[in-house]
Amino acid sequence: MSKYSNFLIHESFLTQLTEIIDSSETIVIVAHTNADPDALASALGLRALFAQILPSKKIEVLLPKLNTVARNVWKRFQFDSPLCEISTDWPPHIDLLIILDATDYELINSPYPITPEGKIEEIQHIYAIDHHNVSEDESKYCSATHILPDYSSATEIIIEFYRYLQLEPDFNISKFLLAGIITDTGHFRYANSRTLDNAKILLDKGLLIAEINNALYNRMGRSEKIARIKAAMRITQLHYVKQIVVAISHVSSFEASACKALLDLGADISFIIAFERKQMKFRMSGRAREELIQKYHINLGEFMQQFGKLCGGAGGGHAGAAGCYGELPPLELQHPVDPSKSRGLKKEIFDATHFAQMEPKILKLLREMVK
Ligand SMILES: [Mn+2]
Numbered sequence: 001m002s003k004y005s006n007f008l009i010h011e012s013f014l015t016q017l018t019e020i021i022d023s024s025e026t027i028v029i030v031a032h033t034n035a036d037p038d039a040l041a042s043a044l045g046l047r048a049l050f051a052q053i054l055p056s057k058k059i060e061v062l063l064p065k066l067n068t069v070a071r072n073v074w075k076r077f078q079f080d081s082p083l084c085e086i087s088t089d090w091p092p093h094i095d096l097l098i099i100l101d102a103t104d105y106e107l108i109n110s111p112y113p114i115t116p117e118g119k120i121e122e123i124q125h126i127y128a129i130d131h132h133n134v135s136e137d138e139s140k141y142c143s144a145t146h147i148l149p150d151y152s153s154a155t156e157i158i159i160e161f162y163r164y165l166q167l168e169p170d171f172n173i174s175k176f177l178l179a180g181i182i183t184d185t186g187h188f189r190y191a192n193s194r195t196l197d198n199a200k201i202l203l204d205k206g207l208l209i210a211e212i213n214n215a216l217y218n219r220m221g222r223s224e225k226i227a228r229i230k231a232a233m234r235i236t237q238l239h240y241v242k243q244i245v246v247a248i249s250h251v252s253s254f255e256a257s258a259c260k261a262l263l264d265l266g267a268d269i270s271f272i273i274a275f276e277r278k279q280m281k282f283r284m285s286g287r288a289r290e291e292l293i294q295k296y297h298i299n300l301g302e303f304m305q306q307f308g309k310l311c312g313g314a315g316g317g318h319a320g321a322a323g324c325y326g327e328l329p330p331l332e333l334q335h336p337v338d339p340s341k342s343r344g345l346k347k348e349i350f351d352a353t354h355f356a357q358m359e360p361k362i363l364k365l366l367r368e369m370v371k
Contacts, residue, residue, distance in 0.1 A: 235262075
């Protein structure tokens with residue numbers, strides 16, 4: 001028996017949850033906004049579980065916005081059943097709101113305000129099931145929480161609810177569950193024996209990891225492919241900050257995807273700028289390899305916050321993936337532009353001139369931040 005197989009940790013929360021579901025009328029499951037596959041899977045999984053325990057209870061899964069990967073999963077695996085219905089409108093009153101893959105009320109994009117007394121008039125009770133590190137402040141609106149930060153996904157917690165109750169997840173729901181685990185563990189890179197144990201019960205139903213992987217990512221469109229290749233072509237110079245290989249380039253769109261492409265090519269950190277000539281603005285994405293974040297205490301979220309501010313805009317994000325936007329300074333173009341020349345050429349010169357101005361600024365700030 002694995003040291004992790006202790007389903008008893010779910011017992012008291014599940015008992016409490018079952019009781020309150022049984023005594024509530026309007027029950028809604030939500031997740032953090034821009035729901036990822038883990039949020040989607042855990043929400044559908046929890047509702048399907050209660051469809052077995054309390055079949056007469058109607059539980060709504062409310063996910064107004066899915067992120068790209070979750071949308072791909074949804075498109076591929078949705079099936080005709082009340083188990084798979086997702087609503088997008090908030091009911092006027094909620095007896096029980098269950099938040100999955102998040103705890104903080106602020107993260108769910110609820111239309112219902114918190115009164116100065118710290119109450120939410122339209123919602124009676126909030127329960128949260130989460131696997132993130134959560135502070136007391138973030139859980140202050142919850143009547144009950146089940147927070148297990150050492151779990152790699154919220155989906156795993158839901159699978160263990162099934163296992164504790166000796167129930168089987170529905171076959172079609174299991175596809176979502178496997179997608180939730182795969183994405184939140186970075187394709188099992190951050191999995192422990194418990195994760196594999198929980199994934200195994202899904203694989204034992206005949207699911208294939210390859211089938212899930214296929215559903216996660218849409219085939220890349222032509223313009224995205226071109227953007228990624230152009231990003232590589234437009235690197236004018238490689239930069240070194242300590243031992244870090246930095247690649248900086250520009251594209252018209254798909255800057256986040258192009259950033260990833262440069263890391264795949266070998267860069268440790270990549271920055272991609274997208275210039276918006278008409279508005280005299282720019283957007284920038286940045287990506288850094290995980291091991292560098294640890295070694296050099298790099299936080300691209302902070303970098304983008306500062307860089308965006310420097311440029312009269314704003315920015316933020318995670319340590320390894322972040323973005324910003326800002327204003328472009330008026331510049332003398334290096335080559336006089338013949339007005340009869342095509343717009344494409346103008347844009348090329350515009351982008352190249354601004355790029356040459358911005359690249360040293362990016363490096364300067366990066367050098368200051370890398371200790
Ligand atoms: Mn998650």
